[in-house]
Amino acid sequence: MSDRKRSSRRNRRPPVRHSIKVREVSATAERATATPQPESMPRMPAFEPVMFGMLAKVSVELVPLYTALAVVHDDMSGAHANACVPICHQLAGALAHLGFDAEVMTACAQVGDRDRQDVTYADIGVWDRPPIVRPDGTTDGHVVLWANSFRRLVDPTIAQAPMLMEAARTDVQFTLPTILPVASREQLLSMPTISTAKGPYLITWMLLPDWNEALMPALFGDIGEAMPYATLALAYECLHVMRALGEERTDLRQLHNRYPRLGDLLAGRRQLPELPSEPPAAFVRIRRAARGTG
Template identity: 45%
Template sequence: MARNTRRHRREPVRRPIPAARLKAPPRRPGFDPNNPRLPVFETTGMAAALARCPVDVVPLYAAVAVVHQAMSGAPVNACVPICYQLATALGHLGFDTEVMAAYAEVVQGEITHVSLGVRGPAVVRDDYTTNGHTVLWAASFGRLLDPTIAQHPALLAAAHGGQDKHGAPLAVAVQGGRETLLRGAVGAIRPPFQINYLAQPQYTNAFDPWLAEFGDAVEHGGLGLAHITLDTIAAAGDIRNLRELPHLYPRLGALLAGDEHMLALPEQPPESWTRLSDTARIAQ
């Protein structure tokens, strides 16, 4: 049927889209508890932290920034592969770290949300998923690092609601080192939440079956992450003064200067690498 052109001139078929809507950022997908995934982001807030953090923790924040970017939009429950790859990467760069089993509670006022991990030994199931939780004790930096705290439902929902800081990794300075860490709970605040950690290194060997299955993948991913982290540190040196780093960390200084070299990343990853979820593929 022919359109009445006179009426068409009088009443346009479509109204123009408001300019404000054209400029608005795309709407974030909501939090789906049945298919929990980290929010998608174009750039990680850890990059900003890398630009302003104390010089002595730049290497740690550089590695975490790479990991956080890689986790964008990925499924949750990846603490074990990510912690072990971070430990491997930082080891290649000359730093002392330790993967630890941990139990974490997220508290909001009088409400104690569902915890992460278990008190006591975790269980590694036949499909290599686990009910446990891992963190990284970065002894060289005096920090307890939880790169995947955003997998907690309460923080994940807040991150999907636009509170980006709740989706970021958490690094807690621990005065007194490992001895203080093992003396009792260590806490951190991300308003309106308080996160309390109980480190349980005596139960870390519960993850040995997982590590036996994916050890080659951890080595491969960790080496790749080390290379990218080194490049990230060098790039950070273009925007801030990092001349102190070689004096603080001789191994890192030698790598940055080209006096020492890391192993080259093999062209073909091990077979176990392909069996890990996308969340575990931190660096390729």
């Protein structure tokens, strides 16, 4: 559905056009009372879909999660960077279609240079008050994904941090989602913060699930209308990618026993709900706005 041209990539896999993008800014970009203009929204650099290469190496039990993330990461190329709310909800919904449990959590992330104490850290989201959703659906908040079935905390849009965005223009690795193993949801929520290094940068998250309700208005309007189609379309694309991957990785047969619902879907013994032949108008409007095509 996007009008972007990816001729060099179409030879490797069918084009993916299913993730939602909306305009969103972090607290570091504008104050909560301001209304951002579309032309001022930062965009991800154009990049090759490097995350698909991880699917040949990642542990078999993580293949479904990495597949969903790879599809979404591919579609983020050149799009508006700040779309954490719809992307995380789309991922959670698609994983649910495939038989997995995932939860969207409000959070605040802080990114800085780990070797320079004089560098100011950038906040993504807000930590001192509940986030605000503006009338146009944009927000000063941030969300991440707790993929409970895989015991992984995922931030698929951390590259929106200014330092990482700048680094991503010369190194595609900085566009990748951050994926952290955590033993359980209870352990995750018992930690005041959770941190990791990404190249020379230190990223620290504070999880704020008590503020989830404050971000629900971001799922109204076009986003709410488009989300059922977007989640289902992503689930279909994940099955397509995993079936193709199964021709290269014979160990993917383990998925049938490890994840019965997914195994039935991959084998055709069970079917996803039928995907409409045409996306809803709200989905098309979001795609056009994200790509700056009207």
